[in-house]
Amino acid sequence: MSRKSEEPLLQLENLSAYFHDKRIIKDINFSVGRNKVVSIMGPSGCGKTTLIRCVNRMHEMSPGGTATGKIIMDGEDLNKINTIKVRRKIGMVFQRPNPFPTMTIYENVIAGYLLNGIKIPKKISHEIVEDSLSKAALWDEVKDGLNKKGTYLSGGQQQRLCIARALAMNPEILLLDEPTSALDPKATSRIEELVVQLKENVTILMVTHNIAQAARVSDDTAFMYLGELVEYGSTKEMFTVPKDKRTEEYLTGKFG
Amino acid sequence: MLHDKIDELKHDIISYANHVKIMMKKSMEGLLTGNEQLLNEVIEKEEPAANERELSLDDQCMTVIARYEPRAVDLRMVLMILKINNDLERIGDHAVNISESALYLIQRDPVKPLVDLPRMMEIVVSMMERCITSFLKKDAKTADEVSLEDDKVDQLRDQILRELITYMSSDPSTIKRAIHLLRIASNIERVADLITNICEDIIFTVEGRVAKHHLSKDPSDGVY
Amino acid sequence: MTRTVYLKEILEDEKMIKRRIVQNNFSGVLITFISSLVVVPLVLILFYLLVNGISSINLDFIMNLPKPVGESGGGIFNAIAGSLIIVAVALVLSVPLAVLGGIYLSEYPDSKTAELVRFSNDILQGTPSIVIGIFAWVLVVVPMGHFSAFSGSVALGVMVIPLVLKATEETLKRIPSELREAAAAMGVPYHRVILKVVVPTGLKGIVNGILLGATRISGETAPLLFTAFGSPFMNVNAGKPMSSLPLVIYNYATSPYDEWHKMAWGASLLLIIAVFGINMLARIFVSKKGGR
Numbered sequence: 001m002s003r004k005s006e007e008p009l010l011q012l013e014n015l016s017a018y019f020h021d022k023r024i025i026k027d028i029n030f031s032v033g034r035n036k037v038v039s040i041m042g043p044s045g046c047g048k049t050t051l052i053r054c055v056n057r058m059h060e061m062s063p064g065g066t067a068t069g070k071i072i073m074d075g076e077d078l079n080k081i082n083t084i085k086v087r088r089k090i091g092m093v094f095q096r097p098n099p100f101p102t103m104t105i106y107e108n109v110i111a112g113y114l115l116n117g118i119k120i121p122k123k124i125s126h127e128i129v130e131d132s133l134s135k136a137a138l139w140d141e142v143k144d145g146l147n148k149k150g151t152y153l154s155g156g157q158q159q160r161l162c163i164a165r166a167l168a169m170n171p172e173i174l175l176l177d178e179p180t181s182a183l184d185p186k187a188t189s190r191i192e193e194l195v196v197q198l199k200e201n202v203t204i205l206m207v208t209h210n211i212a213q214a215a216r217v218s219d220d221t222a223f224m225y226l227g228e229l230v231e232y233g234s235t236k237e238m239f240t241v242p243k244d245k246r247t248e249e250y251l252t253g254k255f256g
Numbered sequence: 257m258l259h260d261k262i263d264e265l266k267h268d269i270i271s272y273a274n275h276v277k278i279m280m281k282k283s284m285e286g287l288l289t290g291n292e293q294l295l296n297e298v299i300e301k302e303e304p305a306a307n308e309r310e311l312s313l314d315d316q317c318m319t320v321i322a323r324y325e326p327r328a329v330d331l332r333m334v335l336m337i338l339k340i341n342n343d344l345e346r347i348g349d350h351a352v353n354i355s356e357s358a359l360y361l362i363q364r365d366p367v368k369p370l371v372d373l374p375r376m377m378e379i380v381v382s383m384m385e386r387c388i389t390s391f392l393k394k395d396a397k398t399a400d401e402v403s404l405e406d407d408k409v410d411q412l413r414d415q416i417l418r419e420l421i422t423y424m425s426s427d428p429s430t431i432k433r434a435i436h437l438l439r440i441a442s443n444i445e446r447v448a449d450l451i452t453n454i455c456e457d458i459i460f461t462v463e464g465r466v467a468k469h470h471l472s473k474d475p476s477d478g479v480y
Numbered sequence: 481m482t483r484t485v486y487l488k489e490i491l492e493d494e495k496m497i498k499r500r501i502v503q504n505n506f507s508g509v510l511i512t513f514i515s516s517l518v519v520v521p522l523v524l525i526l527f528y529l530l531v532n533g534i535s536s537i538n539l540d541f542i543m544n545l546p547k548p549v550g551e552s553g554g555g556i557f558n559a560i561a562g563s564l565i566i567v568a569v570a571l572v573l574s575v576p577l578a579v580l581g582g583i584y585l586s587e588y589p590d591s592k593t594a595e596l597v598r599f600s601n602d603i604l605q606g607t608p609s610i611v612i613g614i615f616a617w618v619l620v621v622v623p624m625g626h627f628s629a630f631s632g633s634v635a636l637g638v639m640v641i642p643l644v645l646k647a648t649e650e651t652l653k654r655i656p657s658e659l660r661e662a663a664a665a666m667g668v669p670y671h672r673v674i675l676k677v678v679v680p681t682g683l684k685g686i687v688n689g690i691l692l693g694a695t696r697i698s699g700e701t702a703p704l705l706f707t708a709f710g711s712p713f714m715n716v717n718a719g720k721p722m723s724s725l726p727l728v729i730y731n732y733a734t735s736p737y738d739e740w741h742k743m744a745w746g747a748s749l750l751l752i753i754a755v756f757g758i759n760m761l762a763r764i765f766v767s768k769k770g771g772r
Contacts, residue, residue, distance in 0.1 A: 088667040094661060112667070169722075239323055240318050
């Protein structure tokens, strides 16, 4: 927060990703400003999920997954740092809510500490749990049942629990991979509202195949097609006067 | 998210309406007091500022529609704001026309004492104020009442026309000045029409009922 | 006649619809009947065992040691204890190996080693129990010079490995990969992901696999014939021959004495009750607090 806010937090330079020999994303270049919500949209299979999985180096966990190019955050190339360090700076929330079924709500929130074997005093862990759950707009709903299993919650609540779990690690960037695709409309709009609130604390990179969602929540939008970044710019510009013909066609439902 | 944006739009359109209301008032005040500076202010400062507001509101409305896909009453609200925006811009233009003619008139002898013109302006300004109130309160009844006042303005305009025709036929040297006076009257009358439009839009937004054209009766309106 | 009218007519033909309903009901009944045939052998076995075995089961039968031929009474306490010991030792020997192997197969499914392990495991599963008995005989009995409960445990342990390994692999494979990714995305090293997330999540399935494996081997006779061998005396020393329920059943049932035949029936009933019990336990365990 102390840094100059104009300078981008994250810069992708010539980022390409592969599955075995197949190039999934091609020479992506863009930068993400601090405390912005950036949506990545595009038709299925355009590489948008692969793109954000490159950012926290999860892509290389998939069999045959490799990446080239630079991902610069705070002047450091994430491709050159240990993945464990990268992932503690960058949180991720997945398509389907995935709280740990063996853990309580409380334990799920501090799972990042528990699983990493990081010991924290009770008092601080209480604070982390309350703070993270409040930020994830879930505290009021679960504060009386923190010892229940996380899997007892509804889908939308589970997803907010997963967001709290990511926030508990105090990340600078939060990656959301189609966070509402498994949720009903009501839960979806709660998550969307939450995303807009969260940008006060964290920079958000969100993959979505829901065009309307990208329009609603993001400051900037990237449009990807066949592994390429077709257009990147302010959401308002892109949804009113897109520069590229393919963006225009995608937004008007002519393909994708 | 959408409702915050709509509130923002509402706030901006009201402040725009106040802006053009002040332009109208200033143009009349300039005419009555012979204040050239005031009239120039309307033409050179207020009008460009008004145009800027219009562009920005247009842009905001488009963004809201593109990003938030408003529906039902929200959609009607945004569309109404878009139309009001357009109408306000034209009211601003009329204020400029009035100021221009006023600039011509204040440097010359009066044709006759100005009584009906200020009266017209008074009615129009009050219409505008009540129109804004009805928008704020989503009060279709007031909007309906305001739109009825248009008749009074039309009558005053016709009266001025008749009077000026007598002046002009008795003394042709007054023709140029009389035409400027008439221009002012017609501009004020046009503003009343635009306010009526806005009121009809308000009725549509609040009640979803089309109130358009139910008052259009006097086709001999157009002098120009 | 337009197509819509024609289609309406054939689609709403009452006779046709009635025939369909009858066919549907008939198939339903047929399927239910055929599937229920599966239960018949089990019911018959249980019925037979109950009729023949229930009379020999009493407290003495369970708590006492066998009496020599001719003397009435006597029990099979030594065999019950023996079975428990042999199976327990077999599980202690095999479960760690099998569970680790299962984890390996589920977490690194595509490695060359995994291929080999999976293939060998399948072969081992298909190996006749008598062959495994001989294996344990060669491996343990021959070097030791005498039969022992321990060699029986080795045989049963080898038998149970494929079951537990497969159960572990299948259970862990079914755990959604999102859970592993969720942990990995928080910077958790993979070995901790396995230990702290994957195994705890799949624990029920693994324990269930172990219980089912235990029921499977507690009924095995052949591998024990020349390993644990059997003994008429009470023995808790795994280094010595030991009795077990299947051995008792085998010995008594093939003996010429009616008294012993009766005891074989009783032991059989006892064994099946035990197997049934463990199975129920496993079921209750799995269904309890379903969660995921």
